[in-house]
Amino acid sequence: MDNQLADTKKEVLLQWLSLVGPAILLVILFIFLEVKPFQVSDPYSKNVLSLQGDPVKGKGIFQMNCAGCHASPMKSQVGPSLDKISQHKSDLGIINQVVSGQTPPMPQFQPNEQEMADLLSYLKKI
Numbered sequence: 001m002d003n004q005l006a007d008t009k010k011e012v013l014l015q016w017l018s019l020v021g022p023a024i025l026l027v028i029l030f031i032f033l034e035v036k037p038f039q040v041s042d043p044y045s046k047n048v049l050s051l052q053g054d055p056v057k058g059k060g061i062f063q064m065n066c067a068g069c070h071a072s073p074m075k076s077q078v079g080p081s082l083d084k085i086s087q088h089k090s091d092l093g094i095i096n097q098v099v100s101g102q103t104p105p106m107p108q109f110q111p112n113e114q115e116m117a118d119l120l121s122y123l124k125k126i
């Protein structure tokens, strides 16, 4: 009788583990993936941050690619004004915003590292 009871307990425990085990693994995976973007671990951002940007070139890149949606004097603009953007977004956050394409309708851009550094240096001045 006792043995049977112990067996049932074991079974219940195993069932529970088989359900909860993968869930725990998933949670760990999610935490890992969520935390990752906040570290400068990707070589692209790291290189961009190590480069000296040219705000004059950056302005040109901005006017060609971004001003259509972000130019501040326009009332009908699609995107928010980027005046003083560097006060509420980190360098890494700005890079991520430009290259990730995670906030439609803003498209994903793929500037090379120097272009991104130029753009960033311009955005930090406005």
Ligand code: HEC
Binding pocket: 062, 065, 066, 067, 068, 069, 070, 078, 079, 080, 082, 085, 089, 094, 097, 098, 103, 104, 105, 106, 107, 109, 119
């Ligand atoms: C098609 C229109 C469009 C273009 C082109 C565009 N954006 Fe955006 N952008 C948006 C929209 C819309 C948002 C708001 C997205 C959201 O957070 O929901 C945004 C958000 C941003 C933000 C975050 C603003 C904040 O206050 O957090 C930054 C930074 C930014 N864009 C930079 C750029 C840069 C740099 C370029 C050019 C390389 C660019 N965008 C081109 C539409 C655009």
